[in-house]
Amino acid sequence: MGWLWLWLLSGCALAEGLPDFTGLVEQTSQAVVNISTAKKLEPEDMPQLPEGMEIPEGSPLEDLLKHFFGQQGVPQETRSLGSGFIVSADGYIVTNHHVVKNAAEIIVRLQDRREFVAKLVGSDAKSDLALLKVEAQDLPAVRIGSANNLKVGEWVVAIGSPFGFDHSVTAGIVSAKGRSLPGDNYVPFIQTDVAINPGNSGGPLFNLAGEVVGVNSQIYSRTGGFMGLSFAIPIDIALEVINQLKTQGKVIRGWLGVQIQDLTRELAESFKMSRPYGALIAQVLPNSPAAQAGLQVGDVIVEYDGQPIETSAMLPPLVGVTPVSKSVPIKVLREGRTLPLLVKIGELPEKTEESAVAQVEEDAVKIQALGLLVANPSAEERARFQVEQGVVVRRVLAGPASEAGIRAGDLLLRLGTVPIRDAADLERQLARLPKDKPVAVLVKRGEDSLYLAFKAR
Template sequence: MLMPWLRVVLLVCVMSSAGMAVAGELPQFTEMVKQNSPAVVNISTKQSISPQKILPDELRSPETDELFDELMKRFFERDGSGGQPFDFDSDSRGSGFIYSQDGYIVTNHHVVKDANAITIKLSDGRELAAQLVGSDARTDIALLKVAATGLPVLRMGKSETLEVGEWVLAIGSPFGFDHSATAGIVSAKGRSLPDDNYVPFIQTDVAINPGNSGGPLFNLAGEVVGINSQIYSRSGGFMGVSFAIPMDIAHGVIEQLKNKGVVSRGWIGVYVQDISADLAESFNMAKPEGALVAQVVLTGPAARVLNQGDVILSFAGKPIANAAALPPVVGSIPIGEAVAVEVLREGKRETLTLTVREQVPQTPKSVETALEQQPAPMIGTLGMQVVNTEAGVMVEAVMGEPARSTGIAKGDIIAQLDGKPLTSAAEFKTIAAALEAGKTVAVLVQRDNSARFLAMKIEANARE
């Protein structure tokens, strides 16, 4: 039988061994930081800032000092002689990394936007003036060039192989502190941010702060798998949610900027939306998936191929999980290439062929109604009153359910009901009268020059 003190010693030994085993599984970043830091740069820019940019009319002092506010407003306004407002230079900082030995450097578009002068600080202390080769606002990527050769470079990796939970490392210059290293894990992939549905961001919990923008995100192999771009924050600092541009997206953009200074990307001319559980039910789908075509540009490549209400399930052999997944896939296809598109149309899977064209600025077809027209009889059904207009069947008033809970508003144009195109208010009422109680149907609504499908639950007596 063991003595009590011996039991304690053995227990301590066992716990220490377990702790060492766990510690041994944690990654060691020291060598990776040593090898890659020389190719990470600090970027500083100078911008000419006008008073309108730094002191908008709605600016107020923290102490709510009305006299101070009025003095500041007068100070920055034009004087009575017609002189120009006072301008001054503002400094901003960011990060970047050396892409090639001959001086190409990658950073974020927003780091160098509107810059009058760009300076690159290398790890050896040298400061070099940089020229902007090209910049792409949509992916937030910019390419710079410095007059230097024999520079250290980083190895590019594939973001597609990243897995949620995998360790990643960032090196950058948060708050101007050069070559700061922070580590964490991949929290999610394919994130679509509210103001950007083109880049499927990598979400991490790596500490990213102002100044980290444009710096590299590494995998454990020391390869660049992303470009740190944005943070989610209510304080202005790190809150555990950071976003990086996937290198699989960035690589093609960088090469285009390097070769021609601008980015040309594929386009098919559709506006898509996500499919909710209710919309999936209305389209008789087993689960919500794919990108729902809400509108087709009449002059676009898809005009004679895709229809409103089609659900794109795969594009060029790549599955489309949601609406956010489609734009980067389309954008990566070479212009002029014909690809296979798998769609769900009226409950049946079909494979169509579509030729990708170069993206050009487009505005959705206008759905503005004619304001001056002869009064038309209103027809009430489904909790709303509709009327014929030159633009189509317009909602004149929302009076009850199910229109109210569906999100239909006065002025909306109802283009389709339950998959059937509408040409008149009378036709709308006829289709509504045939809908079964308890069924969920799709309603195609045009509003503010755009179109969107809404899911409407048909209740008993809703067609009165």
């Protein structure tokens, strides 16, 4: 029985070492709110019946079909739920942009069951944040902390309304910091294993001191439910957005005017770097702050305003929060040398649509060393890409180009840092390349540019 007694003692010691969340919840939950919205769906946004099909009146299926497809051609109203938290006693509330997007009415319900109709002060899709205002005074407000002080492995707590269950409390740990997600260039997310489900969106993420350190925003899921990966917007980023929404109703972001990517081991080797780090510039936009500062394609940004850049995902959030017209020192690696530059940050413009690229094989030249059919760009393609040289990929065959991820329609602009003038020039350059060393090729794809690495055969 001695072993059983020791096991019970060790279990008690382990339990005593776990955090007690009761005091935290009691202090903070009154500032967490439930948000319900009524949204109008226009006919073009609603699910459509198959062509030629109509909902038969009086049919046993009429109610079922109207439930899924609505009254065809008539705007419908839908309702959704989310969470939020009070940031000031006079009624300012933070939530997610997607919670209140297109809402015709926003209802905020407090823990004491009081309800208010909220006004949308401002909303920002890029950060997925929104600021609401209710007409009330002396409301309980959260205490604001800082995500910069969070450590991986630290306990955190979420309070929200998953599936409409108000003030549900879940806990977990910080799994990672600075996560970059597709389509979210301006938010370095906090990753946690806190259980987050539909309805938690917009709710607060607390540290053990009871301070808000993040805004719960999204989950990674293959089923639609929680799978152990949830992401929160750092409160430091959120405050910058919220303050701009409060003062000017929109968010103005800094803009550098480059397209960047991470370096792989092969790319780092081709640029004579000891290891992959920094943000590799794949494109410098004309007349942009980067172009005016002298940044070039092939430069690797390794420091921005005194902040070391380890991955390309670190750069956009730093640029985004930089005040417009501020001059910022940066450091780049260019041909193996560190070069200091000063760039005057501009204002982020609206994104333009991507250009379509023709995929014809007329007058194509076969590049055996890469497994490509390429051609000199036509006058239309030169105008579309805004270039005077390079080669357009007409078809990708089996070989190094396919393995590197080159696609039909890509425009090849450089081998390493050497421009490609035309198809004949590409063949001459390839003939001089060593067969056992990776080489970077600059690719323009639509309006995007990126470097890819290959070994010629």
